[in-house]
Amino acid sequence: MRKTWGAVVGAGLTAVVLLTGCTAGAGGSTATGPDATFAVNAEAARASGVTDTAFDDGTPSADLVDTGWLDRVAEATDIPRRALQGYAGAALAIGEQQPDCHLGWNTLAGIGWVESHHGTIFGGHIQDNGVTSDLIIGVALDGNGFQEIPDSDAGAVDGDTEWDRAVGPMQIVPTTWAAWATEANGDGVPDIHNIDDSSLSAAEYLCYSGGDLGTEDGWRTAIGAYNESPAYLDEVLDYANRYASEAMAEN
Structure with a gap:
């Protein structure tokens, strides 16, 4: 059975309207997806009023995120703070x-x-520099x-000259990494083992694949492009909704 889209919509609509400027449609309804409903844009993530930095001005993505927001949401969700900083920074940059x-x-x-x-x-x-303390390399994609x-990269990214493997904290395969x-x-060098670089690379790919992730079709298409397994999509949806709900409850 397919997971319900927008399972935690009712948990924080008022807060979301205040933070992101979302408005109800003519019938009084609001968007019903984990990103449309709980999107954390620059205003929300910089709740302390930090508004003078921009990724396009050369600010590292991790530095876009308000430290107070990071502390509160990391505690509320149990996401390691440095990982959360990578995800939120990438969302702000994209x-x-x-x-x-x-x-x-x-x-x-x-x-x-x-x-x-x-x-x-x-x-x-x-680690504090955003790089994983240990290499994270997945199983051989041998069918x-x-x-x-x-193998598509002569082992340059994943160390395997026979088959490709997913690599890094966001588990990106060499062919996708080569493109995105x-x-x-x-620092000028994309690093698949760095949470900031890999999160923004994943964001670029997701946006390309799904278009508008504020819609159900766009979101599902994007996640399906990342991994076509229905079980994978359901699990990502569960955690995306859970994290959003916990973060909104904290604000």
């Missing part, structure tokens, strides 16, 4: 560049949990229970 995409931090966080437990899946963590993707690798932290 919001500046592609405002019609409507990608929320909570969707990136849902993907980050499912893919690598926010960088902790092998007992490591995301044995997984998609079959022969994006630098977010100001």
